[in-house]
Structure formats: structure tokens, C-alpha cells
Amino acid sequence: MWGSIISEWASLLLRWLHVVAAIAWIGSSFYFIALDLSLKPKSDLPDGVQGEAWQVHGGGFYRIMKYLVAPTQMPDELTWFKWEAYTTWLSGFALMVVVYYLEADLFLVDKSILDLTPFQAGLFSFCSLALAWLLYEAACRTGLAQRELPFAIGGYLFLVALTYAFTHVLSGRGAFNQIAAIIGTIMVANVFAVIIPNQKKIVAALIAGRAPDPKLGKTSKERSVHNNYLTLPVVVLMISNHYPLLYATRFNWIIVAIILALGPVIRHFFNERHAGRKSPWWVWGVASAGALAILFLSAAGPREVKTGALSAPVTGANVEDIVMSRCSMCHATEPVWAGIVTAPKGILLDAPEHIHRNIRLIGRVAAWSTAMPPGNITEMTSEERAILAAYIEQAR
Ligand code: HEC
Incomplete structure (x- = not known):
């Protein structure tokens, strides 16, 4: 620590x-x-x-x-x-x-x-x-x-x-x-x-x-x-x-x-x-x-974009699953990722209400770009990024 x-x-x-x-x-x-x-x-x-x-x-x-x-x-x-x-x-x-x-x-x-x-x-x-x-x-x-x-x-x-x-x-x-x-x-x-x-x-x-x-x-x-x-x-x-x-x-x-x-x-x-x-x-x-x-x-998005229709309509629950599994190990009150002691930049992504409150930020770093997870260390897929992008687009 x-x-x-x-x-x-x-x-x-x-x-x-x-x-x-x-x-x-x-x-x-x-x-x-x-x-x-x-x-x-x-x-x-x-x-x-x-x-x-x-x-x-x-x-x-x-x-x-x-x-x-x-x-x-x-x-x-x-x-x-x-x-x-x-x-x-x-x-x-x-x-x-x-x-x-x-x-x-x-x-x-x-x-x-x-x-x-x-x-x-x-x-x-x-x-x-x-x-x-x-x-x-x-x-x-x-x-x-x-x-x-x-x-x-x-x-x-x-x-x-x-x-x-x-x-x-x-x-x-x-x-x-x-x-x-x-x-x-x-x-x-x-x-x-x-x-x-x-x-x-x-x-x-x-x-x-x-x-x-x-x-x-x-x-x-x-x-x-x-x-x-x-x-x-x-x-x-x-x-x-x-x-x-x-x-x-x-x-x-x-x-x-x-x-x-x-x-x-x-x-x-x-x-x-x-x-x-x-x-x-x-x-x-x-x-x-x-x-x-x-x-x-x-605005061209991440290097590998998944084009084509997503298999099913995207729900808030899909987004929560993705963020919980790819982001919350670092962005939590008590991060479990070795070397990270507090939520980076104070951004919490460990509960549905936190995720939805930060949805625009999530879009910027993980849907329209591949900045997060850093170095894609938790191996987020381009399909998952496409789901996030589609959800944010729907929600507007
Ligand atoms: C391995 C730990 C880790 C994971 C996993 C991770 N992040 Fe981060 N995140 C960081 C760190 C470290 C920073 C601070 C980066 C810096 O110093 O510029 C950060 C910063 C951010 C920021 C603030 C960016 C800014 O410009 O201030 C956002 C938003 C964010 N992360 C969202 C996410 C999302 C969404 C995911 C999942 C797709 C995610 N993070 C996954 C470690 C992580």
C-alpha cells in the first residue's frame, strides 16, 4: 500500500x-x-x-x-x-x-x-x-x-x-x-x-x-x-x-x-x-x-469496432454486468486490484446507481475509446464496448 x-x-x-x-x-x-x-x-x-x-x-x-x-x-x-x-x-x-x-x-x-x-x-x-x-x-x-x-x-x-x-x-x-x-x-x-x-x-x-x-x-x-x-x-x-x-x-x-x-x-x-x-x-x-x-x-471510435447489429436489445442490466466485471475491481470504495488503494480519480463504478450516474464518463473512456480499462488489462472485448455505446445512444 x-x-x-x-x-x-x-x-x-x-x-x-x-x-x-x-x-x-x-x-x-x-x-x-x-x-x-x-x-x-x-x-x-x-x-x-x-x-x-x-x-x-x-x-x-x-x-x-x-x-x-x-x-x-x-x-x-x-x-x-x-x-x-x-x-x-x-x-x-x-x-x-x-x-x-x-x-x-x-x-x-x-x-x-x-x-x-x-x-x-x-x-x-x-x-x-x-x-x-x-x-x-x-x-x-x-x-x-x-x-x-x-x-x-x-x-x-x-x-x-x-x-x-x-x-x-x-x-x-x-x-x-x-x-x-x-x-x-x-x-x-x-x-x-x-x-x-x-x-x-x-x-x-x-x-x-x-x-x-x-x-x-x-x-x-x-x-x-x-x-x-x-x-x-x-x-x-x-x-x-x-x-x-x-x-x-x-x-x-x-x-x-x-x-x-x-x-x-x-x-x-x-x-x-x-x-x-x-x-x-x-x-x-x-x-x-x-x-x-x-x-x-x-469520433471514429476504438480501433476494433464491432459493427453489425447486436444480437439483442441492450438493457441497463447488460451494462451493469459489463462494468461490474471489467471496471469495479479498481473503481470501488475498496479496490481489489493489487496496487490500487482508492478508487482512481474518485470514480466509483461498483453499484448500479454509480454506474448510471457516470454513464457519460464511461462512454468517453470505454465505449468511444479504449482508454479504460488501462492497457485493456481486464480484457474488455470490442463487443462489450459496442454494447455500452448502443446503450448510451438509446438512453439519449
Ligand atoms: C486496473 C484498474 C482499472 C480498471 C480495471 C479500470 N480503471 Fe478506470 N482508472 C484507473 C486508473 C489508474 C485511472 C486514473 C488514470 C490516470 O491517472 O490518468 C482511471 C481513471 C478512470 C476515469 C477517469 C478518467 C479521467 O479522465 O479522469 C474513468 C471515467 C474510468 N477510469 C472509467 C473506467 C471504466 C468505465 C472502466 C471499465 C471499462 C475502468 N475505468 C476500468 C484504473 C482502472
């Missing part, structure tokens, strides 16, 4: 840290992107300054200047922005271990997709994470990333192919988290392995009185553009685990493909706007079309 309680609180603390660190990281990176885009060249600026910007915040005015690549002398004090990113990854990885690796049987494996042991699934997740990052890094280092458009298209197809593969190996929820973790890892690694080391080399050159290599700044810029476009998709994928209709329906991988395309498109709107160029309003047309497509795709 203590194991379950400790892991529950560890998950809360880590999630808290993860979200706060990510807010700080994304907040500062959005801020710097907008700042960069708004810098204006002026005639009276010191040597080496590319441009300046005026801002007002918190009761005062700020005059900010950007030196490119660096000032001629090291300033006495220099603020670095790196722990926001590192903390986001460290807390995120720890959270992934607590939720997805230690409870792989519930959240990573779905035996109706592929019959893996929790250990195999964890190993697969970890290795594919490392491998995907290495491939990205190799592609950048061999100079492929310099050709922006082909690299963007190739990177997009790479991520979609990975998603397709993950949704055929892991549970839908595990697959969504996996692709999000890969994108997040690539982003943090860009900071850790490229942007910060390059910045350190520039600082070292300044201290030694040498002119820093401008190539260092250029490579960093390339990686930070990647991060900029990956920010919106990674956030929505990270929170997608709260939306069964996204991750546990038949076309879940196509939904991810749309999200991966929409995020950068929406980002483009703000980049253009902050640069003072004409706002590309078409972006919102594309975004709405994508959102609508996701809505319809998510």
Missing part, C-alpha cells in the same frame, strides 16, 4: 515541478524570440549592437540591446538561461519513470495491441527515445539541417512514422507520451548539447581576447528555430493523456500527424506578427480545418 501512496505523491510533486519548469522555459524562450524579432537597428547604438527594443513592464521602461555575436569585452555579470530547460527534462523523465515505467502494465502496455511485458515496453520506450534523438543529432551534424525546408519535411515525416510505429507497439496513451518525450528530449538536448556549449565557447573566446567564431552563433540559431516550432506540438501532446478520445481511438496516429503540422503553423503566425510583418491570417483557417479534422477522426 505504501508503495502506491508514495508513487502517487511523487507523481504530484514531479508533475508540479515539471509544469512550473516548463512554464519558465517556454515563457523565457517565447520572450526571447519575440524580443529578437522586435529589435530595431538605430544609428546611435554602441559598436557590435545589432538592434534595440523598448519595452514596458512592472512599472518601468526597459531598453534592451542585442550584441551579435558578442560584445568586445566580457560583462562583469552574465545571466544564463539553462536550468529552466534542464529542470524540465529531469523532472519530466522522472515523472515518466514513476507513471509509465513503474506502472507500465497499466499505462505503457496494451496487450490487445502488442503482448509485451512491462520490462520490454519500458526498454523499448527508453531505447527508442535515445535512438530518435541520436538520429536527429546526426542529421543536424551532417549539415542536413541547413537546408531548412527539406529538413522540416523530413523531420515531420520521421515523427509521423515514429508515431505510427509507437501506436502499434505501446498503448495509445503510452505512444502519445513517447512521441512527446522524444520531442521534449530533442529540445532540451539542443540547449544542453549545442546552444549552451556554443555560448560557452563564445565566452571563452572573449575572455581570451579573440573574436568568437560566428558559426557558433549560427548553429545555435538553427537549433533554437527547431525548438521554436516544436514548442506548441510538445505541449499539446504532453497534456493529451487527459483526452481518451485523442489517444485511444482508431486514428490516433493521424491525429498526432495533424497536431505536429498545426503547432508550427500557429507558431508561424506569431513569429510573423512579432517581427512586425503582415500577420498571416490564413493560419487560423488552416488551424480550424485541422481542429475540425481531429474532431471527426476522434
Whole structure:
């Protein structure tokens, strides 16, 4: 019992840290992107300054200047922005271990997709994470990333192919988290392995009185553009685990493909706007079309739908039987499932009145999607899901 309680609180603390660190990281990176885009060249600026910007915040005015690549002398004090990113990854990885690796049987494996042991699934997740990052890094280092458009298209197809593969190996929820973790890892690694080391080399050159290599700044810029476009998709994928209709329906991988395309498109709107160029309003047309497509795709139901007429009209008693036999071992005042100490999310499904009160929730997680039972651990059949769906349809 203590194991379950400790892991529950560890998950809360880590999630808290993860979200706060990510807010700080994304907040500062959005801020710097907008700042960069708004810098204006002026005639009276010191040597080496590319441009300046005026801002007002918190009761005062700020005059900010950007030196490119660096000032001629090291300033006495220099603020670095790196722990926001590192903390986001460290807390995120720890959270992934607590939720997805230690409870792989519930959240990573779905035996109706592929019959893996929790250990195999964890190993697969970890290795594919490392491998995907290495491939990205190799592609950048061999100079492929310099050709922006082909690299963007190739990177997009790479991520979609990975998603397709993950949704055929892991549970839908595990697959969504996996692709999000890969994108997040690539982003943090860009900071850790490229942007910060390059910045350190520039600082070292300044201290030694040498002119820093401008190539260092250029490579960093390339990686930070990647991060900029990956920010919106990674956030929505990270929170997608709260939306069964996204991750546990038949076309879940196509939904991810749309999200991966929409995020950068929406980002483009703000980049253009902050640069003072004409706002590309078409972006919102594309975004709405994508959102609508996701809505319809998510309505397609579970991967294996039982079509055709059910043998008999569905009754409330059928539904109660199904829920009692597939759900109530966990969703009860005193759950009998090992490792579950209280009804998950406070949802009780152990008596007819509880079942009927929660019928809409049941529909969302077990009839129109396969989110529950987690990892289909109690082996609910698609026939049973069809019965639940038919009952809810009748009851309306
Ligand atoms: C092995 C235990 C187990 C079984 C069996 C199980 N659940 Fe759950 N259920 C959970 C856990 C754990 C969570 C919390 C998931 C999370 O942390 O996101 C949950 C969450 C839920 C939620 C809340 C979802 C949300 O978004 O907050 C609903 C609704 C639900 N289950 C319904 C069902 C139904 C219906 C069944 C049967 C078809 C079922 N569960 C079977 C363990 C179980």
C-alpha cells in the first residue's frame, strides 16, 4: 500500500515541478524570440549592437540591446538561461519513470495491441527515445539541417512514422507520451548539447581576447528555430493523456500527424506578427480545418469496432454486468486490484446507481475509446464496448 501512496505523491510533486519548469522555459524562450524579432537597428547604438527594443513592464521602461555575436569585452555579470530547460527534462523523465515505467502494465502496455511485458515496453520506450534523438543529432551534424525546408519535411515525416510505429507497439496513451518525450528530449538536448556549449565557447573566446567564431552563433540559431516550432506540438501532446478520445481511438496516429503540422503553423503566425510583418491570417483557417479534422477522426471510435447489429436489445442490466466485471475491481470504495488503494480519480463504478450516474464518463473512456480499462488489462472485448455505446445512444 505504501508503495502506491508514495508513487502517487511523487507523481504530484514531479508533475508540479515539471509544469512550473516548463512554464519558465517556454515563457523565457517565447520572450526571447519575440524580443529578437522586435529589435530595431538605430544609428546611435554602441559598436557590435545589432538592434534595440523598448519595452514596458512592472512599472518601468526597459531598453534592451542585442550584441551579435558578442560584445568586445566580457560583462562583469552574465545571466544564463539553462536550468529552466534542464529542470524540465529531469523532472519530466522522472515523472515518466514513476507513471509509465513503474506502472507500465497499466499505462505503457496494451496487450490487445502488442503482448509485451512491462520490462520490454519500458526498454523499448527508453531505447527508442535515445535512438530518435541520436538520429536527429546526426542529421543536424551532417549539415542536413541547413537546408531548412527539406529538413522540416523530413523531420515531420520521421515523427509521423515514429508515431505510427509507437501506436502499434505501446498503448495509445503510452505512444502519445513517447512521441512527446522524444520531442521534449530533442529540445532540451539542443540547449544542453549545442546552444549552451556554443555560448560557452563564445565566452571563452572573449575572455581570451579573440573574436568568437560566428558559426557558433549560427548553429545555435538553427537549433533554437527547431525548438521554436516544436514548442506548441510538445505541449499539446504532453497534456493529451487527459483526452481518451485523442489517444485511444482508431486514428490516433493521424491525429498526432495533424497536431505536429498545426503547432508550427500557429507558431508561424506569431513569429510573423512579432517581427512586425503582415500577420498571416490564413493560419487560423488552416488551424480550424485541422481542429475540425481531429474532431471527426476522434469520433471514429476504438480501433476494433464491432459493427453489425447486436444480437439483442441492450438493457441497463447488460451494462451493469459489463462494468461490474471489467471496471469495479479498481473503481470501488475498496479496490481489489493489487496496487490500487482508492478508487482512481474518485470514480466509483461498483453499484448500479454509480454506474448510471457516470454513464457519460464511461462512454468517453470505454465505449468511444479504449482508454479504460488501462492497457485493456481486464480484457474488455470490442463487443462489450459496442454494447455500452448502443446503450448510451438509446438512453439519449
Ligand atoms: C486496473 C484498474 C482499472 C480498471 C480495471 C479500470 N480503471 Fe478506470 N482508472 C484507473 C486508473 C489508474 C485511472 C486514473 C488514470 C490516470 O491517472 O490518468 C482511471 C481513471 C478512470 C476515469 C477517469 C478518467 C479521467 O479522465 O479522469 C474513468 C471515467 C474510468 N477510469 C472509467 C473506467 C471504466 C468505465 C472502466 C471499465 C471499462 C475502468 N475505468 C476500468 C484504473 C482502472
